[in-house]
Amino acid sequence: MNREQLITLISEKLKLIRTERDLTQDQMSDFLGLSKKTLVQIEKGRIQTGWTTTIAVCALCRDSTILQHELGGDPLEVVDLIANNGTLQPKEKTMGGYIWWKNLSEYNGYCLQQNVISQHFRILNTDNYRLLSTFDESIAKQAWENLQE
Missing domain, CATH: 1.10.260.40 (lambda repressor-like DNA-binding domains)
Known part of the structure; x- marks a missing residue:
């Protein structure tokens, strides 16, 4: 969007x-x-x-x-x-994506999700705090890879 x-x-x-x-x-x-x-x-x-x-x-x-x-x-x-040109990195508590979010990948309690409506991506930590939000899939995937290192 x-x-x-x-x-x-x-x-x-x-x-x-x-x-x-x-x-x-x-x-x-x-x-x-x-x-x-x-x-x-x-x-x-x-x-x-x-x-x-x-x-x-x-x-x-x-x-x-x-x-x-x-x-x-x-x-x-x-x-x-x-x-902010498609990328945010605030730590904000979320509801974990029960509505409007599709889990793309999970790793050690972290979750990479995509919004089914706006299509933006986010990474949540083990307590459902948002670590990253972006419309750019490559940024989301790079951050996800970095998290797994």
């Missing part, structure tokens, strides 16, 4: 996200800092959200079932990956 794909996805799902949160167009436009006219144009598919609005939707509506389903988990992880 890249920036343009995320913008398109958020633009297409904005009305659903708004209704999921039970907000009127006036409330949602205030919530996002947009004019109501701009929000209506986005919801009708005439224009797309900008990158800043896309990030705001992902941050402010992070718990949206629609967003989590469409992105395969935490929307901010996908935003962070895109903004």
Whole structure:
């Protein structure tokens, strides 16, 4: 997934996200800092959200079932990956990949996984802390090989 794909996805799902949160167009436009006219144009598919609005939707509506389903988990992880050119190395506790993740390989309790929706990769340690996230398969595989040395 890249920036343009995320913008398109958020633009297409904005009305659903708004209704999921039970907000009127006036409330949602205030919530996002947009004019109501701009929000209506986005919801009708005439224009797309900008990158800043896309990030705001992902941050402010992070718990949206629609967003989590469409992105395969935490929307901010996908935003962070895109903004950082595809690679993250924070240590963050995860749920271990019970939903949206396919185990590609396991070694001594470590796990290499791929998100079935966004297709990005991650490595989890034995306590399900994320050691690496990346869209780049070669980076993920190299890190996985280094872990096994």
